[in-house]
Amino acid sequence: MPRMSRTAVLLLLIVSSSVFLLFQLYYYRKYVSKPGPHLLNPAGHLTASHVQWTVKKFLALAQHFKLPLFLADTAALSLLSQHALQQHDRLEREPPCSFLCTGRPFTSFAVYANLWKYDPGFLLAAEQKGFELLELRGEDPRLASLDTLSGEKIPLYFLFRLHSYVIQVVFLYERSGNYLWHGALRLKADMDRSFAPFKLLDYGRHAGAYDRPQVVLTVLDNLDVRVPRNVTLFLAEQRQARFLECRYRDARNFLQLYPDDSSAAAVDFRRKAKSLLHLAARTLSHLGVPFWLSSGTCLGWFRQCNIITYGRDVDIGIFIADFRSDMIAAFRDAGLSLKHKFGKVEDSLELSFLSDEVKLDIFFFYEEGDVVWNGGTQAKSGRKFKYIFPRFSLCWAELLELKVRVPCETLDYLMANYGTTWGVPVRSWDWKSSPSNVQENGVWPLAEWSELIQVY
Numbered sequence: 001m002p003r004m005s006r007t008a009v010l011l012l013l014i015v016s017s018s019v020f021l022l023f024q025l026y027y028y029r030k031y032v033s034k035p036g037p038h039l040l041n042p043a044g045h046l047t048a049s050h051v052q053w054t055v056k057k058f059l060a061l062a063q064h065f066k067l068p069l070f071l072a073d074t075a076a077l078s079l080l081s082q083h084a085l086q087q088h089d090r091l092e093r094e095p096p097c098s099f100l101c102t103g104r105p106f107t108s109f110a111v112y113a114n115l116w117k118y119d120p121g122f123l124l125a126a127e128q129k130g131f132e133l134l135e136l137r138g139e140d141p142r143l144a145s146l147d148t149l150s151g152e153k154i155p156l157y158f159l160f161r162l163h164s165y166v167i168q169v170v171f172l173y174e175r176s177g178n179y180l181w182h183g184a185l186r187l188k189a190d191m192d193r194s195f196a197p198f199k200l201l202d203y204g205r206h207a208g209a210y211d212r213p214q215v216v217l218t219v220l221d222n223l224d225v226r227v228p229r230n231v232t233l234f235l236a237e238q239r240q241a242r243f244l245e246c247r248y249r250d251a252r253n254f255l256q257l258y259p260d261d262s263s264a265a266a267v268d269f270r271r272k273a274k275s276l277l278h279l280a281a282r283t284l285s286h287l288g289v290p291f292w293l294s295s296g297t298c299l300g301w302f303r304q305c306n307i308i309t310y311g312r313d314v315d316i317g318i319f320i321a322d323f324r325s326d327m328i329a330a331f332r333d334a335g336l337s338l339k340h341k342f343g344k345v346e347d348s349l350e351l352s353f354l355s356d357e358v359k360l361d362i363f364f365f366y367e368e369g370d371v372v373w374n375g376g377t378q379a380k381s382g383r384k385f386k387y388i389f390p391r392f393s394l395c396w397a398e399l400l401e402l403k404v405r406v407p408c409e410t411l412d413y414l415m416a417n418y419g420t421t422w423g424v425p426v427r428s429w430d431w432k433s434s435p436s437n438v439q440e441n442g443v444w445p446l447a448e449w450s451e452l453i454q455v456y
Contacts, residue, residue, distance in 0.1 A: 049097070068112045137155055279334055296313070315363065316360070316363070375441065
């Protein structure tokens with residue numbers, strides 16, 4: 001009997017070992033062996049071969065379905081940019097995955113949405129290749145207006161996951177201001193928040209706006225990949241791409257309380273203001289000088305998604321650090337006449353130009369501690385004024401079919417200037433006393449008036 005018990009135990013051990021061996025063989029063939037590479041290195045991180053294989057598999061799929069992709073991954077493009085600055089005649093051999101293997105568990109691509117017709121077959125094929133998919137949609141802002149609030153959903157992001165590695169695809173849409181836009185990535189309540197490292201992704205924390213980059217086909221890590229021709233410019237744009245959508249719903253509510261002026265004079269002013277704003281943007285872009293909507297023009301964008309017609313001017317802001325001595329000449333060459341020049345570069349500089357009976361006011365902002373300020377001058381008395389704002393960053397927006405900058409902290413900016421009643425139209429406005437943030441700032445010395453107070 002003892003001999004029979006030992007035999008039974010031995011057989012049980014043999015059977016158990018065989019079952020475990022078969023399970024290991026099944027797992028190896030399904031998850032580890034070719035066609036895929038080893039997933040983890042001894043430290044438990046994804047191997048370079050797995051990253052390269054996953055990207056290669058995805059790019060082959062995208063090419064088959066003619067998806068117009070280009071590499072938008074900031075880490076990979078930064079490596080590419082650094083590499084371009086180095087000598088190419090080095091003797092040492094580069095690693096097989098020098099650019100796409102960034103140490104992050106994802107790679108980001110962008111797609112020109114207008115060049116690709118949505119094809120469900122692409123997503124089905126990706127799933128058949130083993131990719132898990134998370135598709136995120138959002139409302140189409142191109143269809144939104146003061147008359148209609150868009151309800152149509154468009155693809156904003158595809159997230160493909162294979163063995164814990166994620167491919168992010170961000171859709172870039174053409175906007176009327178001749179720029180590219182992507183939406184913010186927002187998860188619905190029922191979506192898997194562990195699907196991807198969302199806080200690490202390059203795109204999605206907010207909407208973004210870009211000039212259309214030229215792309216070129218190159219070879220990275222033995223893979224054919226399209227990349228922006230000017231990598232450094234694209235990366236700089238990406239860092240400052242945050243976009244604020246016009247608040248159409250609030251604007252429509254405002255216009256129900258305060259109907260818009262549709263007179264012939266108002267329509268004519270809007271036409272002239274649009275032309276002037278576009279001209280100013282082109283001129284400053286040529287000079288490489290960034291600007292933002294300020295004062296009443298910023299208020300009009302934020303409050304009613306349009307120009308305030310009774311303001312009769314266009315207001316923009318520029319940091320004094322971006323001032324250029326050839327700025328006046330550039331505006332004159334563009335066809336504008338100088339109306340006045342107040343102050344100096346060191347203190348309270350202000351320029352005003354005229355075009356087709358519409359005034360362009362350029363306010364220069366000075367940084368001082370935790371605030372910024374711009375100056376004002378009364379020509380007849382030499383009195384100086386100072387308008388103080390909390391510090392702000394700049395975002396992109398759209399006004400009059402033009403991509404323009406606005407303060408990201410728009411409400412704080414406007415409340416500093418107009419107070420808590422910014423939402424109520426005020427037709428009688430005294431620039432010396434009406435603003436909430438105005439302060440007396442002395443008087444220009446009489447001997448310097450000829451230089452500091454110039455009226456044309």
